[in-house]
């Protein structure tokens with residue numbers, strides 16, 4: 001019997017397969033890894049030395065259990081105790097002496113040996129055929145359950161199920177081989193699983209999605225030093241040599257904060273643009289995870305790379321996102337609106353990943369009761385970001401034009417202060433004609449209130465010239481409008497804001 005494990009084309013199992021190959025490395029079991037398969041060469045477990053193989057395997061699996069357990073202090077008794085990491089969808093038994101006990105026997109240290117033996121005994125034979133990987137086997141170790149595949153509730157969409165075979169779901173789940181079980185359950189204890197838990201709400205997992213197993217293995221190894229697995233609520237390091245971890249507000253900000261360090265510190269030839277986000281709810285008896293496939297377009301990777309300059313990095317997440325605040329106009333409500341800041345951070349990250357500049361610009365707009373504020377550093381990064389992301393690829397605006405937009409933005413901000421609706425009229429302008437009408441309404445305020453400072457009427461007519469020049473290019477028009485909206489909304493940073501903001 002030849003044991004060749006083929007690539008699953010399923011992110012969960014393929015990541016589990018790499019965890020398995022890492023264990024084979026540890027126990028010095030030779031294997032061949034190619035783009036599409038993993039083939040153990042010596043097959044100790046086939047030729048006599050099965051006991052040695054399974055023993056070694058279980059020792060290393062036991063060692064990996066620590067990846068899903070955190071040592072912590074009981075808030076009430078102050079005693080040391082263990083907790084299971086929140087994202088793990090493996091059920092727990094009652095703790096014994098403060099130690100986590102899993103219902104899945106493979107992660108129950110005194111039973112790992114016997115589970116592994118059973119797994120390999122059950123593989124030998126050809127009574128059944130696995131619905132997922134196609135291999136023949138004697139009998140299953142377990143049916144397909146969430147413990148080895150979190151998406152079990154969505155199993156119909158699996159590529160392994162051939163259409164036309166009209167079996168009931170329950171039949172498929174029974175024809176699930178011990179190899180798939182093992183790889184699926186190992187994916188949980190992967191030390192390169194990227195995670196973030198928002199307490200009381202949800203956990204977010206991030207996995208790389210790669211079509212070449214050899215690249216996937218190298219890639220996963222490459223970012224291990226960017227993670228800090230001893231932390232319960234997240235493992236993305238603020239910086240490679242810091243133990244602190246990022247407290248990202250939601251899934252896209254989590255991905256961006258990871259990806260920024262990834263581009264910064266991983267060999268460029270190991271680039272991975274395709275990532276998989278899994279969202280696991282923390283409440284409810286049935287935990288239905290959602291998944292999102294995210295692809296970083298070349299344009300976005302280029303912008304991020306341009307911002308990460310070696311000597312003086314201007315980081316999108318660690319600079320711009322983390323130093324952009326939302327201030328309440330009425331400071332009796334507190335200086336900053338932290339809830340809305342989280343929405344902003346997530347919105348900026350999502351629209352940036354999706355290369356959606358209009359949506360990105362909309363997040364800057366003032367709301368009733370509050371406005372955005374940036375530190376000087378964040379403002380510099382924003383200028384650079386707008387330049388690399390929109391102005392340079394557009395290839396239509398000179399340096400002078402950009403200054404015009406900034407001055408006009410400041411002018412609009414000062415003229416329309418306390419008139420938020422004017423911003424939204426400008427934002428809704430779908431063509432140069434509407435744009436002109438909205439600008440007229442704003443400039444009328446100049447006549448009404450001549451005491452306004454920092455108003456440059458010339459810049460407004462210059463912007464109108466810019467719009468007229470580019471009126472036949474709808475994309476350029478949209479970009480010019482959105483850049484203007486951003487500059488009008490941020491109004492220039494206030495020097496005091498960073499100081500105040502740091503005093504939360």
Ligand SMILES: [Zn+2]
Nearest residue numbers: 130133177180
């Ligand atoms: Zn299988």
